[in-house]
Amino acid sequence: MDPRLIPLPQSPRPTDLLSSQLPTPNSSPPPSPQFSFLSPAARAWFLSTMATAPEELVRPSPPTPQPLFSNDFFEVRSSPKKGMGAFALADIPEGTVIMTEEPLFRTSPVQIFWTYDALSDEQKRAYKQLACWTGVEDHKIPAIFTTNRFDTGDGIGGIFLESSRFNHACHPYATCTYRWDEAANLLTFTTIMDVKKGEEMTIAYTSKPETLKKNYGFDCDCPGCSKPEDLEEGAAGVVGGGEGTDGGGGGIVR
Ligand SMILES: C[S@@+](CC[C@H](N)C(=O)[O-])C[C@H]1O[C@@H](n2cnc3c(N)ncnc32)[C@H](O)[C@@H]1O
Numbered sequence: 001m002d003p004r005l006i007p008l009p010q011s012p013r014p015t016d017l018l019s020s021q022l023p024t025p026n027s028s029p030p031p032s033p034q035f036s037f038l039s040p041a042a043r044a045w046f047l048s049t050m051a052t053a054p055e056e057l058v059r060p061s062p063p064t065p066q067p068l069f070s071n072d073f074f075e076v077r078s079s080p081k082k083g084m085g086a087f088a089l090a091d092i093p094e095g096t097v098i099m100t101e102e103p104l105f106r107t108s109p110v111q112i113f114w115t116y117d118a119l120s121d122e123q124k125r126a127y128k129q130l131a132c133w134t135g136v137e138d139h140k141i142p143a144i145f146t147t148n149r150f151d152t153g154d155g156i157g158g159i160f161l162e163s164s165r166f167n168h169a170c171h172p173y174a175t176c177t178y179r180w181d182e183a184a185n186l187l188t189f190t191t192i193m194d195v196k197k198g199e200e201m202t203i204a205y206t207s208k209p210e211t212l213k214k215n216y217g218f219d220c221d222c223p224g225c226s227k228p229e230d231l232e233e234g235a236a237g238v239v240g241g242g243e244g245t246d247g248g249g250g251g252i253v254r
Contacts, residue, residue: 069162073098074201076165082218083131085167085200092195098176099189103158112145130164133217147216150187152180160187168212169202169222176203 067075068084073092079085092098104123107115119127128140130148137143148164149157163178166189177192195201202222206212209220219225 068165071099076162079167079200082167084165085202086165088195088197088199088201090197092191094191094193096191097188098191098201099162100186101160101163101189102185103152103160103187106152106156106158107145108155109142109145109157112142116141126161127159130159130161133215135217136215150178150180152187153182158187163187163189166201166203168205168216168218168220170209170220170224171204171207173222173224174202174204175199176201178203 065078067077069076070089073090073096074086074088076084076086079087104127105115105119116124116127127144130144132140132144133147134140134143136146145157145159148159150160150163152158158180166176168174175191175193175195176189178187178189180187189203191201205216209225212218212220
């Protein structure tokens with residue numbers, strides 16, 4: 001198994017969490033002033049029903065999920081309204097390289113089925129866990145490709161399992177940029193501003209936020225897009241982006 005992939009643990013059942021804390025049907029019921037209006041026999045019967053039906057009566061809060069991936073700088077975990085996302089584990093200064101990653105594969109859109117078939121079972125499982133927007137492609141395999149690929153030049157897109165978990169914010173609100181190095185076979189992520197511990201780290205998928213809905217299935221809610229007056233002033237959301245090529249609506253928008 002790829003050591004960079006840390007699978008999410010199964011959530012324990014409520015009964016696993018609580019079995020040691022619950023009274024058994026044979027144990028003496030604890031004194032309960034709340035039920036003093038019942039006769040001793042009725043009280044014993046009532047409390048015994050509580051011991052045999054714990055799931056309905058006691059609801060533990062769910063355990064905190066483990067991150068999908070982490071390094072010294074960030075972790076990948078659930079992001080409000082955005083599936084997974086990358087969150088800073090410390091205050092990170094501008095200009096810090098936070099990750100380099102090799103591709104799972106690189107291919108062209110027309111070769112995606114052939115490339116997918118050549119993956120190992122484990123790689124196929126990892127690929128199929130990535131986000132999937134079917135608005136552009138009906139079939140799951142090419143849909144995952146268009147949702148997650150980074151443009152690596154000459155019409156070739158790369159799939160990078162951790163890099164793909166970064167959500168979008170428009171320039172100048174995106175906190176990171178990325179650069180593909182063909183010779184090194186590495187995608188490098190660098191912060192382009194100071195990032196506070198706990199903050200979600202983002203990249204700009206495109207310099208054309210109006211294409212996000214069609215290509216990725218969401219409307220951008222970054223501060224620039226949620227303030228139309230800023231856009232009119234040309235201050236945000238419509239210029240710049242990452243160092244990747246912006247295909248502008250064709251699906252390869254990074
Ligand atoms: C490359 S994935 C990013 C990681 C993804 N959130 C995940 O769970 O793996 C792209 C998808 O993330 C979601 N996404 C990214 N940026 C978003 C944003 N700013 N607002 C809402 N959803 C976003 C969309 O569902 C989009 O199709």
